[in-house]
Amino acid sequence: MSTRTTTRTLGWLIGLLLLVCWNLQAEVKATLTKTDSSQASTSIREPNTAIDPTPLSLTAIVGVPFKKTMPLLVPLDSLLSYDLTGLPANGLRIELGRPPGIQGIPLTSGVVNLTLVNNTVLRSAWRPIIITVIDAPLPPPLSLTAIVGVPFQKTMPLLVPLDSLLSYDLTGLPANGLRIELGRPPGIQGIPITSGVVNLTLVNNTVLRSAWRPIIITVIDAPPVPPLNLTATVGVPFQQTLPYLVPVDSLLSLWVTGLPANGLNFAPSSPPAIQGIPLTSGVMNLTLVNNTVLRSAWRPIVITVNPSATSFAITGVNLISCQTISANQRLLTFNPQYVGTTGQPIIFTVYQQLPLTSQPGPYSLNLDSSNPIITLIAQQNGVLTSYNYQWLAACNNSTPNRPPTTTGIPPQTAQPGQAYQLSLANYFTDPDGNPLTYIVSGLPSTLNLTGVIISGTPSGTGSFPISVTAVDPSGLFVATSFQLTVNGTTPPTQPFALVSVTTNGCQNLGGNQWQVTFTPQYTGLTGEPIVLAMTNGTITTQAGPYSQTLSTNEPLLTLIAQQGNTTSAYNYFWLAACTGGARQGASEVSNGLQVKVFGNPIQSQQVDVEISGVMGSWVEVTVMDLQGRSHHQQRLEWPSDGERISLPVGQGAGMHLVQVRTKGQVQTVKLIKSR
Template structure:
């Protein structure tokens, strides 16, 4: 065979092979899964032309705009690209670019299996190609925020789409006191949360740029925590004053409380922010909520704060302070027999009317009391009244049954020998010598008292009429019958006739306790001359009148540093101005300083001859100082309030023309001192 014939046969063979390859059809089957609402497609047939079997793997984030430009599958600009899975899950093919792009914002997480095909007809011959694409859509990272219920909150959103015409919305807002505010751009989540808990929000962004829709979204987790309540303490029957903190920065904010007025307290708008003022009438715990509202530039603002005021009984106020649980016996699985005795303060010896709400009728019989109770009701309310003063106490009896300890008898340190004088008032408190380790109320049995001495409650008192030495026996019994006994000797001497007229010559201060704020508890005893043994009636300018012998314990306010005592024996009356605050905090000398809790007050030129005095103040705790000039009667002649930002400052104060003793009282947020000065001619 010739070389030409061989070459020609080889050429035909090659051409035949090319024709077979051109017409070869391959069946390709692609399976898709349905993930997060992405619709899968069934298998399809496609010419196996320009196939790259390796899939393109991409990653996107749900809620975040996505864009990926496809590779060129055919070398022709007229090729038409399509995908049977798009549009889907927020993505679609965009033909703004060539080759086109997969664009949009994925809605749901998961894996998208796509097939993108390219088709065209060139010179009458159809051409096609395709490529598999896998897009893994991950969950977005949520924005974690924290807010406090009752406290104004503001958070400016991040930019989700880079176009100023983008609109932001959230299907969960407004809600729980929060809403979207469009004062800022991007907008802000603003408001005051009402309730605690976790708020799961979704913020969406949408725009349309050159006919192209754009969207994005972001999850936000907002944890609203409970506010820290303000805890305050007050005393029943004692004036109370507390200035509220600033809840909103606007001076036009209005403050209110649904629980006030109540229990003798109300909101006073003399100060700003307002103050809770008044005199509590009953003991217990007051739970208040103070709200603040304002409208600034048509924007509503609000805030609130919880306040707990524990009203304690005063030394002279009748109240139930607790319960002495004597026994708790199990009757059945749900029944208990309870034996108990209420504990009181402020008893006067008058009958006490007692009841247990819905469990025990009113009775004046003293305890112990016995009740059959059901464990489904673990709390009982005790109510008692003495001399028109009502007190209540919520007793968790079931918890008490689970923690009971054996009752112990009273104890005594013994009562030392006592001395009294005929014609002079005598008083002895047995509570100073007998105690109960379990805090139980005690009943006293006293024998051997000379007439007309008697026992009332824990007090032995009276005015002895005759001299002598008397053995006294005292027995203290607790509610369960346990007791302790002791004896002491009382010697009554005769009275020496007075050599001078009856006079209240002074006061001995034996105790000063700062109760907080402007409240002090002061213990004192008046000093007399010219005693005849007649009864002494003592009146105080705070409204107290008594014939009991001292010492006296009074709760006083620094706003009234002077307490005038008026005593009467027979037809003779004597008065004494008791500067208790000076006695508790110290006096003042020329160029001397009064120091307490760091606050120092120095007066220059004492005695003072001019119409003004220079005072140097240092050691101030807080942001303000209030200075008041008082006369000897406690009347204010000058008062000024200063903003304080220095460590030490010297000021000049005007004085009245009155000659004599004056007082300069300096108050801060947590300190108070009074300095005495002399005004001379």
């Protein structure tokens, strides 16, 4: 083939290929154009949308948290968007999430018409939603009962799940002594003041949670409290422990209204008590009150005080003269009248007016008319007696009713198994002709008093001291005693004596008042009861130790003890015992408290004191003389141990005391000032 022919053939082939390529490009363009046109026409005439004509019907309750997850109307896509047309409304809102939801607290009843729309690129759908909101049913009330004056406390229920943001409220409180106490759970507490009905509403509310419940508290009057009936005797030591009317609490406050009176006082100890020596017979109406935060209670107390049954007694006063010194001052001269005297010395005193004396009367006192009553106290053979003398009335009035008199009852003997009888009318008379009532104590169990006759048949042997008191209609009385011996039993021969006193504890109450605890020491004990009398007016048959509040103005306390017919006295220098046990310049240790004085004896006007054994508490330091008079006192917070402080010392050479007191501990150290 020639070169020319070959070249022509090749040109035809190239041209054919170009024609085919051009035709293919034209077909592709036409196809693409037709496809795009078809798609555009479809988006206008036939949309790709899913429609659910059935509404989603939901129900909610006014005030109750509502939450409902919404369906996905198209497949889940990261670009999917949600919308609820019509929200927020009526307390509800849309909560976007995967999946979305409706939540909130409906405010009012009615119908909420919404539309859920899901829309994104190439995907779109919607669905109608109907929420019917109904009124909440009224919850049943919580009915409670309380009592006027009685502490009330009631834990409230949690109406919604516990949440750290939960808030509580009780509409209607505080009222009638009650209040809400916020806590987990909350509560109502207090002391109702008046009876009636208290209508409240408990509300629990926080984010997405809310609920309420009515509460009705019916407060009723407290039932009457039965009185505590007690009996005492004039001149006889009395002590009665009182009940705790509410649980013991460190903040508990106790008192007895009506005391001190008639020689009795209230001792706020643990447990509390009424104690003292009744002065006159009669009925005492008192009230025990216990009160502190959220706790309060009371109880009436009736004490019937009978006339004295002691053998030796002061029955009256012979007024010799009553001289007017000034408008308010009288000079009184008098002689006490006794019964049951034995010829032994009589120790006599007038409380806070006349020191102890064994000299016979008459006695003279300068008295103020603002204090119209004085208390006479006498002791013979270990028997103590007291008498309240209305001296101002005696100065102004005529002769009063006279007390009964007695000739005394001689010793009596009886035999076991044989009948015994004694008429008391043979030994007592009333100068005014009044009938007498008799009180007898100490009889054997087989003997009894009927009217004026003591009778019965002794069943065993023994020696019995018996006291008899005769009382006239006005309450005046006379008393005596006698010894009844069955089968000649002789009394014990071992001597009885009060030989010493052990000091158990001393506490400075402030100023010149001290709380002293001590125990008498005896010899010759026989097992018979011991009557212990103190010159501060206390008489008791209780066993020690004894606790007394004493004044440094009277550093000596005389104790008089009687066992059977034997009496013994002892002078107790309590102030020296409380202050003399501290070593000079050394520390006294008790429960950790240590006190150390530097430079003792001291020559300057100040002294350094180191206090240890106390941390994180208060310390009270007092500088005083031996009579308890305070020169300096201060109270300090004590955060660390072993601290020193400088204290001023009183003027003049001699003995001084440094007392350190903290919670539950007290120590006293002597100082010697040389100049």
